[in-house]
Amino acid sequence: MRVYLRLIKITVALLLLNLLSGCWDIKEIQDVNYITALGIDYEDGNFIIYTQMLDFSYVAKAETGKSDKPAQVWTGKTTGKTLNMAISQVFNSAQERTVWSHISCIIMSENYLKTDIVKNTDTLNRYQEVRWTPWVFGTKESIERLLTTTAFFNLSPLKTLLHEPLQEYKQKSYIVPVRYFDFVAQLTEPATTALLPNLTIDSSTWKLNKKNDPKLIIDGAYALSSEGKYNGLLKNNELSGLRWLQEETRRSSINVKKDGVHAAFVYLEDPKIRRSLKMVHGVPRYQVHIESRANVTEALTEITETEIEKLAAEVIKQEILDTYNNGLKIKSDVYSLEHLLFKQKTGIWKQLQQSSDDLLDENSLDFVTVKVNIEFVGMMKLPKKP
Template sequence: MRNWLLCASVIGICCLLTGCWDVKSLQDVNYFTGIGIDYENKRYEVYVQQLDFSSVAKTEAGKGDRPALVWVGRASGETLSEAIIELYQTTQQTVFWGHLNSIVLTNRVLKNGDLLGLIDSLIRYPEIRYTPWIYGTDKKIEELFTTKPFFNLSPMNSILYAPETNYSQRPIIAPMRVSRFLRQVREPGETTLLPSLSVTNHTWTQNREPDPKLEINGAFALRNTHYQEWLPAEKLLGVRWLVDRKQGARVKLSEGDERIATLRLSKPRTKVRIAMQDGEPVFHVDFEAVASLLELWKIKSEKELETIAGKQIEEQIRTTHRIGWEANADVLDLEHRLYRRDYPTWKRLTSGGRSPLAPTRLGEVKATVKIATSGMYKMKRRMTPY
């Protein structure tokens, strides 16, 4: 009896051990963290970025002595799968896609490629989820993948992989995940603003030498999957006032060329009303926010600052709307609001969605800003030199 129990125990332990037979060590796997896709001469060019996770772990624990190691692979094919298979020929080890956290599409892909087909081909890999960040770019993908953050930190600490921190400080163009991108490009009448990833050499230096850094410099406007235009961030300032978010934004108040103050807005609330006029929809925008005073350069009353801030926000919304339609892009996404609220009218004016609602008519724009606190400033302090 004792021998029988011993034999059964040994067999049971052996059965449990079989679950670990196919486990691979970390050093035996290639981890792809980013993929970039270009389209040229009717062929897709695929760029992948992989990191040495041993060096990544060291840099994430603190500032490393040397930059994290980065490899960029490149392959091409008539389809995305064909290009990836060609890439496999030189990967040396098993590839794991589960750490993919960023997808970059060039402007040539956005203009000429099959966007939904590309994303569908990529998502069919069982290890890839709908959570990677997605960007457009007009830069070389190799340049984006080899641009490193500060202090020898891991590329995982850059805008490419962690854009939310940057957006919380400068909320103009919201970062986008693949899930949201697919949802928007499939929505009737929806205009998608895909963040544009670029590299700047003009902001930072290291030991008096230019130190390139990643930035979000604008957005690519897409109506469903159709490319419309690229717009710089400076021309999209009005978009932030129509986006539901928790983050506030800073507004520099000025009269002509004279600076007056800087406010930080919080608790933004936007309401878009649709009224019919002569059979056409007119969009009225109401915006409210609470502000705190950050800088005061010229003595103004609280009421005057609130009035200037409201007028400036109203002007930004109107300017962004005008610039968008000059580029044939509904960057304020007003058409989709009509689709949601008055489908019969939208269907009649767009031929069932086959043509865009052009142009959308912007009616009354009203922005109300209430200054809640001036911080350590006194609103009526004397502006005397020290």
């Protein structure tokens, strides 16, 4: 009887084991191709897809310390009449299974941005493995060159601006990095201008053993209006006022001049922004108020704290106005002021949109106020008043 019961137990155990899920089809990391960056170009009626793959065994070693060998980076290039056809060509020579879920950045060429970007981006959205969180950039540069620009100290390529733009932005806020989901949302939100950071290469600042060592930088942004209409590219010097109207700004600097001479260098932090709208004779007018904390890191002439606060406020106000007017030159609402009208007075916005293509002019931003409060001037104190 005991033998019989024991056989029953063994039989039941074997049956239960058959119900357990196993890992028979698991693949090791070296047996999978992980795409880490995606580039999209358009030329002569064809879409061109660039892909970046890294040796993840090297990445794992690089994460624990510096390597004495440069990182290995593979780049692929495929073409097709549609975006989907170009992407599918990647599999032809991939050798192993290709995984798209590790993409952390997407680069779009200027030519691609001039296509029907909303329609073409929808194709990319249908790839379930591609997440909504990659950083997204525009560029005029060779995408292949961008994908192979190295990090410092032979670190992993994941330690470049391409994959980690946020840390540098926190230290010096200028053009805010954009996630893919934010970019898509801005393209489809009425009365909103999507600003896509322009990724380029600086070949002159850094040298390695007296040889130029190119590094990635962000210089300006591409402006695309609602429904993906391409407006143009504005460089950093044309967008100096944009940082003061970005909620993400953490720390940014300005030079203060007194009587035409450089007087102080000031860092401003966490600007508080308030936008408002009023209708004047049926025409929308916008007001902007900025208040920010400031630290003086350099004082070059005899100048007081009060003077620095006043002069810094004037610099910021002028930068805001100059950037606004630079946007108008390419028919772009770089501050998305029109979105205030859309949200607060949708009916009026629809009426004005039907009667005019341009709802902004040089008088639309009619009031800008800036207040700067100095909190720190260093060990050498400055007089409070003249």
